[in-house]
Amino acid sequence: MTKLIHTEEETMLADSARGFLDGAAPVSHLRGLRDAGKTHDARLWRDMAQMGWAGILIPEDAGGSDMGHAAAGVLAAEMGKTLVTSPFLSTAVIAATALKQVGDARGIAALKSIAAGEATYALAVDEGRKFAPDATEMEAKADGNGFRLSGAKTFVVDGALADRLLVLARTGGGLTLFDIPADREGITRDAQHMIDSRDSARIRFDDVAATGDDVLGAVDDAMTVLRPALEAGQAALAAEMSGLAAGAFGMTVAYLKERKQFGVPIGSFQALQHRAAHLWCETEVTASAILHAGRALDEDAANATLAVSLAKARATATAQLAVMEGVQMHGGIGMTDAYDMGFYMKRARVAAEWLGDYGHHAEVVAGLRGF
């Protein structure tokens, strides 16, 4: 029966991930990339792929380790703790889950290239300021046996550097998901200068040709493939955010013990103790929703929507609280660029918006709970 505690395997995975990331990708790694004007470290991603992280959701016969969504969440949370930048969510979670829904020979080949760390993907869904897949306006007009795609996408996370794009577009009778190479003729990518120093792009499609083979799943039925992929991504992003909150919280508690004012550690003041204790309570409650979402996806993916939206909503609220409290309790030093807390705050803001904000997911919860 489902247990809301981590298995021994998951705990070992977390420990080994932490060991690797503390060496290869502490927060200073992100700072270094930012200072160098970069958003991606190809070697880091290759190392991750070699450890099997790129294939964590991919079946063994396609070269993956197939450990499941709870395990993917464990990795995402460890990455979140030190704000590790990588195409893990876009490629290993979202694209891999979408491709798994198809399962034809081409899909298996694509999964193999993901597991091997050879191909990276980005999900091009958003067109306006808010996540709203159903409101997609970009058109894919039928053209002989194929389609012509025209329109614009924004906030395509990992989109400036990805090898391939999953593009959601409106077709004659609904929405269709396309899987196309990012360098196809007619595609223009403009990197966005994001506050979290990560890769994101605005992408224009000018009469881009696509064939029936480029369609993932069925024409006019994107959601059969996309919904599981989005939910997997939302759950893993929530896990990353819970790791982010834990990282910011850990820094803050350490600072409360070490910083002295009025001759004593500031952590001896009840006003700060209660702020910190409240924050810890929130992180504990959110941790339950995160693990529950991973388990729900692993056990009954078709009915995991409530669990996933609950996790993303809670993770969003908690991560935002953690960074706000983090800066407040650090005082002035928390506002400086030289200190790491600002990186946490900026990533929390971007992650809050990606794949649906608090309001979006709270609406989903309310709908499924009958109001």
Next chain:
Amino acid sequence: MPESTDLQEFRADLRAWLEQNCPPEMRDGAASEDDICWGGKQFRFQSDAQKDWLERCAAKGYTVPTWPRDYGGAGLTRDQEKIFHAEMGRINARPPLQSFGIWMLGPALLHFGTHEQKLQYLPPIARGDIRWCQGYSEPGAGSDLASVQTRGEDRGDHWLVNGQKVWTSYADKADWIFALVRTDREAPKHKGISFLLIDMQSDGVSTRPIKLISGASPFCETFFDDVKVPKSQIVGEENRGWDVAKYLLTHEREMISGGGQGLQGGRPLGAVLAEDAGGHGLTDATLRAAAMRCEVDALAIGLTLERYKDKAEAGGGVGDASAMLKYMGTELNKQRHELLMSAGGSDALEWDGPLGNRAGDWLRTKANSIEGGTSEVMLSIVSRRVLGLPG
């Protein structure tokens, strides 16, 4: 992971038993506090169905499903317990019995009691024969609980107890009380307290109900005037009662935190509010947004209770985290009732008006973040014991 064959069998048997034994009248999830079966010598059953339901469950050990069979329970494992609650929930069955004996004293006796004490005290709790109350707080010992002054003088084969307790829930309806009594006045305050079990029928025990802002009087003052308590009625060692008291408090806090689901028995708050709005849905945007936030938090806190139970079963222990559960659960419950009042509008403002006792229930919840340790005490526990902050 699919359910094992053993568990599937357990579920099927349980489902059949419930179908046959849970009276239809008991399948309304206990809509109000008046429907709760508390047991005890003074308890008057609301109906034959309520009495039958208690007796049938008690015979199977289902009033305290996880307690050992020897002590009146059904000896269920954690997995079986989950199924038990799921199946009870499926038919919206009322809990057959609720009591401080089940929630608080039972777990403390299972941990600290002698075999004889367990045999003597636990089965009557499980059957609902004896109702217990809790003698902790005193006029001068609220958040500073360890400064209790009720004293017990050693008189050879018994203690002579004198003093006063306050906020004793349902003392006027209880048969026995478990109380913190100072048995060593020289020792440091945490080291001179004993945990005594006292028959409320003993000479010298009296109670006086306290009328609260809700109009109800669930709390009492309890007075001890030269009460003789036999030496056998101590739990744990003499002067080590604080250990028992603290252990019991962690269970009390978990119990109070469960109040997050409120008396609607886990029904989504938004659905209740929408019903209030007369089937037009929740059109008030402010109320709807607040209800959504409340629902998200309620579900996550519910999962956290489950997660900590799983942790405890795996040997992790809940310990100081019960302060977190208590804090989060009670603050949420207060919010829920604020929203219920808001949705009820002027209909909620009358005593026994169109929405029943909604105002009384709302006022009652204000005690949630005080009783069993205030929210501020909970945050201080987390701060010191979990986060290791100084002072």
